[in-house]
Amino acid sequence: MTRTALFLHGGTAGGWAWQPQIEAFDDRPTLAPDLPGYLSRADERWTSFDLAADRIAALIAEKADGPVDVIGLSLGAITALHLASRHPDLVASAFVTGTSVLPYPSAQRAGNRISLALWNRRFYWAGMARVLGLRGDDAESFVAMAPPVSRSSIRDQLREVHPGGVTRLESVTAPVLAVVGEHESAYFHRSLSAIGAAIPHAEIGVAPGMHHGWSGEDDVLFNRILRVWLDEGRKSDELLPPTSASPSAAQLGEERPRRQ
Template sequence: MTSANDQGKNQTPKPARDATDYPEMHPARRKPEDSGPVQTLVFLHGGNVGNWSWDPQVLAFSDFNILTLHLPSFGARFEEKWEGLDSAADDVAALIADEVSEGGVHLVGMSLGGVIALHVAARHPELVDSVFVTGVSVAPPGTAAKAVQRMQLKLIGSEWYWKFQAGAYGMVDNERELFAEHGVKLKPENMRAVMGDLDTGGLPADLSAYSGPVLLLAGASEPKFVQRSFPAIGEALPQAAIRVVPGMHHQWNIENPLLFNSVLRRWITGQQLHQVLREPVEPKLRGASFKRTSTLEEIDPQDAEDTAADAVPETVAEAGKPGAEAKAKGFAERLDPRKLDPRKLDLKHALSKKPPVAKRPTDSDGPAAD
């Protein structure tokens, strides 16, 4: 941070958060309400954002010790080479062992961070008291999804691309700037390596070694292929509670931090399920069965009515058919339905940056050229 003495009159103050310099350690600022020992929350960010994305949670969980770790190849570590999911999990475990003197931690993972959280639980179960993951995809992507990924790799260095994606994630102005600032620093070779690891599925083989509580979530409005991972994770972790969050998209800890924080607090303080959560509609999976698992207490009764609109579409299943490459563009547009939502995308601001359009000639300008 620049000191007040160093700032000139015409300098713009730096934002409170920084895309690559957000702190990893956040000691508890108040005692828990139950007067028990201070517990530790470990937040693992997604593959398109940095650890700054957990700022709404850091502010809300002041009665916990918090670690918002920079994952390898992201944030302050964007120069580091990606060495694989197992290596990233061991890296996280080493930091936990160094910083947490007693007791396990509550692991909270979003997207790629959720996949890494599962690897930490599988490889170092003694460090983990509970797991809370959302937006996790461990099912191998189809042909169309891979085509979209290759297209995204070509756009990583473009600031406009990240600001456009930020609108789809429901981020406000400050988050958009941080998101774009972080995104353009990501190295294509690292992102390609991450995608390569996830192409094989990303599910740790020894996940059943972890026997603690697990809450597995997906936003109801995020790409439906995320829910296709529910059966595989549920089979490896039969104790997991699996739920869908109505109306939420992928980065819902930023989109609706009040809801996210409420869901998370009820989980980590007693493995209770928030009343807003819904059981997923059973997906139409080829050769797979879906297990609804939850022997945990639900605070309020769940609404048993599921609509057909929540059913998992067959877009990904059809990706292997001929012509899938030609459909990739259309598939990309459907990845997030809010990409064309003017309430979330600041189209006026984006258009204001385009070159001015020549005005139509008028009578006062003289006759138009033939």
């Protein structure tokens, strides 16, 4: 039986962001829930990654027939690894990208403080729509339902994420493919290396030419790489090796603030 693919979204979106993947993987069961505190689950305030993982575990037990292949971006990637650590019996494999596992540098924390200050402002979300590559009706719909989660829930997330080490990575036993966009900041490239060091069996790679939200930036490339992982259980040949694509030492101090 084909396993269910569970998609976990980033911190400025919702389950809707995975629509290109849901359509591309219509040959298998899929789940793309809003995370606790987001959109349809706004009444479930996000309080911790433990609680989020437990809520997702309950969803898997209810909706899936056995362990799932979990796919996560940014916030969803952290949650995916936390789920794999906390509920190993429910995760058959994990595909994660743009994962924060190290302490946030000061510039990134400052960027998140600015985002929090603007969280309820329409112009902030209009700009975020452009960052996500949304246009026309898609952009208007995105702005109309923004913010997708309360500012207090985002504060709770960042309180855990900023110090790093949300998850005991060494306790993750499921097969893992961790990816970073070639043009993501040095922080995310270092986090990728940290995942590889903490999870010796993990595969790691770099998505050529991509930025943080590349599941929407180039959904065709994303889906091809994910297809190889889900169908063949291996890293796609399209991924670059980290050693050839990671930022140079001179770039390491040039972090650009980015919301998770």
